[in-house]
Amino acid sequence: MSTIRILEPTVANQIAAGEVVERPAAVIKELLENSLDAEARRVTVDFSRGGKAQMIVEDDGKGMTGDEALLSLERHATSKIQVASDLDRIATFGFRGEALPSIASVARFTMQTRPASAPSGTEIAINGGKLVHRRDHGMAPGTRIEVSNLFHPVPARLKFLKSDETEAAHIVRLVRLYAIAHPEVGFLLREDGREIFRSPGNAPLLDRVREIWGRQVAEEVTIMPSFARPGMRLSGLLGKPGVSRGTRQDLVTVVNGRPVDSRTMAFALTESYHTLIPKGRYPLAFVFLEMDPAWVDVNVHPAKREVRFRDEAKVRNFLIESVLAVLRARADDGLPAATIPSIALATPLASGVPPTVSAPVSSSGTPAAYLPPSAAPAQPNHAPAVRLGWRLLSRLREERAVFETPTGLAILDIGAAHQRVLYESILAQFTAQKPVCQPMLVPLSIELEPLPAAVLKERMPLLASAGFDFEEYGRNFWRIQALPAWLEPEDALAFVRDLLAEMARREGDFGRPSLAYDALAKIAVIKARRKGDSLSDAELMELVQALFRTVQPGSCPRGRRTYIEWTDADLTRRFG
Ligand SMILES: Nc1ncnc2c1ncn2[C@@H]1O[C@H](COP(=O)(O)OP(=O)(O)OP(=O)(O)O)[C@@H](O)[C@H]1O
Numbered sequence: 001m002s003t004i005r006i007l008e009p010t011v012a013n014q015i016a017a018g019e020v021v022e023r024p025a026a027v028i029k030e031l032l033e034n035s036l037d038a039e040a041r042r043v044t045v046d047f048s049r050g051g052k053a054q055m056i057v058e059d060d061g062k063g064m065t066g067d068e069a070l071l072s073l074e075r076h077a078t079s080k081i082q083v084a085s086d087l088d089r090i091a092t093f094g095f096r097g098e099a100l101p102s103i104a105s106v107a108r109f110t111m112q113t114r115p116a117s118a119p120s121g122t123e124i125a126i127n128g129g130k131l132v133h134r135r136d137h138g139m140a141p142g143t144r145i146e147v148s149n150l151f152h153p154v155p156a157r158l159k160f161l162k163s164d165e166t167e168a169a170h171i172v173r174l175v176r177l178y179a180i181a182h183p184e185v186g187f188l189l190r191e192d193g194r195e196i197f198r199s200p201g202n203a204p205l206l207d208r209v210r211e212i213w214g215r216q217v218a219e220e221v222t223i224m225p226s227f228a229r230p231g232m233r234l235s236g237l238l239g240k241p242g243v244s245r246g247t248r249q250d251l252v253t254v255v256n257g258r259p260v261d262s263r264t265m266a267f268a269l270t271e272s273y274h275t276l277i278p279k280g281r282y283p284l285a286f287v288f289l290e291m292d293p294a295w296v297d298v299n300v301h302p303a304k305r306e307v308r309f310r311d312e313a314k315v316r317n318f319l320i321e322s323v324l325a326v327l328r329a330r331a332d333d334g335l336p337a338a339t340i341p342s343i344a345l346a347t348p349l350a351s352g353v354p355p356t357v358s359a360p361v362s363s364s365g366t367p368a369a370y371l372p373p374s375a376a377p378a379q380p381n382h383a384p385a386v387r388l389g390w391r392l393l394s395r396l397r398e399e400r401a402v403f404e405t406p407t408g409l410a411i412l413d414i415g416a417a418h419q420r421v422l423y424e425s426i427l428a429q430f431t432a433q434k435p436v437c438q439p440m441l442v443p444l445s446i447e448l449e450p451l452p453a454a455v456l457k458e459r460m461p462l463l464a465s466a467g468f469d470f471e472e473y474g475r476n477f478w479r480i481q482a483l484p485a486w487l488e489p490e491d492a493l494a495f496v497r498d499l500l501a502e503m504a505r506r507e508g509d510f511g512r513p514s515l516a517y518d519a520l521a522k523i524a525v526i527k528a529r530r531k532g533d534s535l536s537d538a539e540l541m542e543l544v545q546a547l548f549r550t551v552q553p554g555s556c557p558r559g560r561r562t563y564i565e566w567t568d569a570d571l572t573r574r575f576g
């Protein structure tokens with residue numbers, strides 16, 4: 001029978017390290033956070049062999065005296081919180097007092113540190129948790145920590161490390177995230193002495209993204225002005241409509257300076273883009289949320305990667321409303337607002353599209369306190385935006401058309417543009433509860449299987465509000481006495497069958513009116529017959545004008561781009 005004993009500190013630290021330090025990037029994360037907590041203005045990160053051989057983080061922050069440095073290596077030694085209630089409002093990255101002793105217990109660890117007030121610094125070396133030496137060390141104020149031979153004291157953990165390339169990729173991503181989250185701090189990242197990125201502090205966010213994420217990403221985003229609600233503020237950069245990614249890799253969310261995984265935020269962002277990017281893909285965004293620390297719980301994950309909000313719904317709604325306001329205002333990205341006077345559409349667009357096409361859809365959703373910073377572009381403008389000055393140059397293989405614009409050259413995808421116009425026209429009718437109907441002189445009749453018949457009965461009010469008039473005249477036999485104006489009578493039977501099948505399959509989507517309308521409009525649009533090749537030039541121009549009256553002219557309801565534009569500057573650059 002074994003006796004119960006208290007573990008030796010080194011063993012206890014190694015166990016704690018299992019949670020804190022899962023891989024080299026986790027070491028860098030802890031060291032970086034300490035540097036930021038120490039109010040560094042400049043941080044340099046070096047690593048080699050994916051961090052397995054060596055990692056160095058050097059800062060110009062507050063530093064520590066020799067005694068503080070020794071104490072910082074004791075478990076639960078922290079300068080950041082004192083009493084349990086401090087946990088309710090954590091404003092620093094660190095609060096456990098676990099990172100340094102954990103790291104020092106599973107590697108060779110050398111810390112050099114000096115506060116500005118001391119004439120010289122201290123060096124402390126530790127190997128596998130055992131003190132090797134402590135001595136004076138001449139240096140500039142700040143702290144430099146070197147970690148090498150990670151996990152050599154605990155070989156079992158070595159085998160869980162991935163290839164050097166994979167571990168390096170984790171490190172690079174992590175440092176990028178912290179550099180974006182802290183634009184006020186200068187960052188330099190090097191692998192084997194080779195610079196990966198360098199970003200001086202205090203650059204505007206867009207420049208920062210260009211330096212850290214690269215030129216291409218910087219061109220794919222648009223500035224989100226500041227939005228405010230009591231106790232919350234939101235700002236950042238948002239991907240332009242139509243720009244999407246297959247993973248969440250470029251969906252960066254920062255809460256109070258901490259890069260976090262927040263399901264609530266990721267979901268709200270993806271939701272806001274749902275008609276602008278294809279299903280199953282993710283938007284590109286750099287979103288900064290600042291809020292009272294008492295409203296966020298960072299103490300829910302051992303590596304503090306996740307946060308929880310005291311009021312998740314409030315955060316979600318704030319995000320969706322703000323992002324939608326930006327997207328609505330910027331969907332027509334890239335073109336000067338001055339070229340967009342509003343003109344009325346005198347005649348209906350193409351056959352089957354009613355004049356309601358130009359009705360602006362509700363502009364609600366702008367957060368009450370909207371604070372554009374002085375540098376931000378004009379206020380979101382929800383007035384129907386009709387872009388003058390597009391001149392048709394030529395058709396391109398029937399489904400596309402080339403235009404000269406006041407600022408360059410554009411190619412329009414006629415089908416996608418038509419779908420956007422049709423979709424918003426149908427939605428506008430739903431929202432206004434005023435469907436434009438066409439009564440049937442000779443009612444159409446349709447026989448339905450029991451399941452679709454049951455769906456039809458259940459969804460009758462919804463279908464009526466969309467402009468359908470069904471009458472049952474026998475078991476499973478129905479008469480269609482009126483159709484919405486956007487549906488061609490010859491397409492009606494096939495459309496109704498498909499619609500009922502869809503409704504049976506996606507029951508949940510049709511339960512709430514707003515979702516049901518959206519789903520219905522999307523199905524209608526997909527089923528709509530292609531109009532591209534049959535449009536006259538005049539109809540094509542009307543389509544363009546109608547497109548720029550929609551709320552989101554940049555993409556079709558399924559997220560495909562409606563047009564691509566090259567500005568004169570783009571063209572000049574391409575010609576070199
Ligand atoms: N780069 C640094 N500059 C100045 N002081 C530092 C630095 N790194 C660590 N310290 C000091 O050492 C203490 C211990 O650091 P450690 O990372 O172990 O714990 P913590 O940051 O308080 O909490 P956590 O375990 O959550 O990170 C810190 O509270 C801080 O006072």
Ligand SMILES: [Mg+2]
Nearest residue numbers: 030034094099
């Ligand atoms: Mg720490």
